[in-house]
Amino acid sequence: MNLRQLSYFIAVAEQRSIIKAAQLLHISQPAVSTQIKLLEEELEVQLFERRLDGTILTPEGKEFLSYARVALDTLDAAKASLRAHQVTEVGTVTVGIPGSLSPLLTLSLIEQVRQQCPGIKIKVVSGLSGHLAKWIIDGTIDFGLVYSSSSLSGLDFELLMKEHLFLAVDNSNAEAIKSMCVNDNSDIAFANLRHVPLVMPSREHGLRSLVEKSSAAVGIKLDVRTELDAHELLLERVLRSAEATILSLAALKNIRISHKEIFTAHIIDPAIERRVCVAYASDRPLTRTARRVEVILRELIKTEFNSGWWRFATINE
Numbered sequence: 001m002n003l004r005q006l007s008y009f010i011a012v013a014e015q016r017s018i019i020k021a022a023q024l025l026h027i028s029q030p031a032v033s034t035q036i037k038l039l040e041e042e043l044e045v046q047l048f049e050r051r052l053d054g055t056i057l058t059p060e061g062k063e064f065l066s067y068a069r070v071a072l073d074t075l076d077a078a079k080a081s082l083r084a085h086q087v088t089e090v091g092t093v094t095v096g097i098p099g100s101l102s103p104l105l106t107l108s109l110i111e112q113v114r115q116q117c118p119g120i121k122i123k124v125v126s127g128l129s130g131h132l133a134k135w136i137i138d139g140t141i142d143f144g145l146v147y148s149s150s151s152l153s154g155l156d157f158e159l160l161m162k163e164h165l166f167l168a169v170d171n172s173n174a175e176a177i178k179s180m181c182v183n184d185n186s187d188i189a190f191a192n193l194r195h196v197p198l199v200m201p202s203r204e205h206g207l208r209s210l211v212e213k214s215s216a217a218v219g220i221k222l223d224v225r226t227e228l229d230a231h232e233l234l235l236e237r238v239l240r241s242a243e244a245t246i247l248s249l250a251a252l253k254n255i256r257i258s259h260k261e262i263f264t265a266h267i268i269d270p271a272i273e274r275r276v277c278v279a280y281a282s283d284r285p286l287t288r289t290a291r292r293v294e295v296i297l298r299e300l301i302k303t304e305f306n307s308g309w310w311r312f313a314t315i316n317e
Helices: 003-015 018-025 029-043 059-087 102-116 129-138 171-180 190-195 206-218 231-240 288-306
Strands: 048-051 054-057 091-098 120-127 143-147 155-170 187-189 197-200 223-227 245-248 262-268 273-281
Touching: 003 018, 003 029, 003 059, 018 029, 054 059, 091 102, 091 129, 091 288, 102 120, 102 288, 120 129, 120 288, 129 143, 129 155, 129 273, 143 206, 143 288, 155 171, 155 206, 155 231, 155 288, 171 187, 171 262, 187 190, 190 206, 190 262, 197 206, 197 231, 197 245, 206 245, 231 245, 231 262, 273 288
Parallel strands: 091 120, 091 143, 187 262, 197 223
Antiparallel strands: 048 054, 143 273, 155 245, 155 262, 155 273
16 A cells, blocks of 8 residues: 555545546556556445446445545645654754864854744753763764764764864973974973973873873883863863873864963974864764754854864865
């Protein structure tokens, strides 16, 4: 049974004639007759009686007519509802953004969603990348940005961009760092980091794992004096001590700290590259409303990238 058969059946019932129904539907009479016959065979009842005064519904046909009309009316209502959503997105969307990107993106995302899609209620959750990934899988949040270096069961990743990490230190303590830089562009070799006292996130943090992997590859041990997981506190510690930290330029953007207070050196040999991905639950497709928010988030990231401050970053087109 299909919708075409139901449409043909209703047309014949209303016109009381297969010929008139075919003319109304702009198809051939045999095509209508064939579909009605297939429908009767599937239902195992006779739906029409062919009389001299027309094609008349049997008692079973009259009963089935009410069901057929409900089915088509329900389908029409569904189409109308979906068309309405195409014009105005409505609903609640929860987005996850890692702490280092949250100051850069969160308020702009909320503002843009309210401006472009006033029917959408948006909630932004900030946290460690690993925690966000788990919350996407269990449905606590709809989708989010994560830092990914490997696949995770239950999660699909789409690469948005790659960014390099930098050494950051208070300007009052920058001379020692500058003396280690290999050129006027403030590039510092990774091997030289062994001489720098550091404040870093704990080992469960993705950034720390990435840095430790590079450290092992170079064959040095980092001098981590303090561990803090909140990147705002990392920078506060940098300003209050002789310790430096390793972060992305995005972590400095929109923080209420004057960039004149922080000196940054690009880490090279090797550069530490971090992948920024959008993540979705593998078994839960995004709603149209969530997709709309995702598009806005992607545009915000592209706008920031095109502004020129995000040095040594590459965007995935």
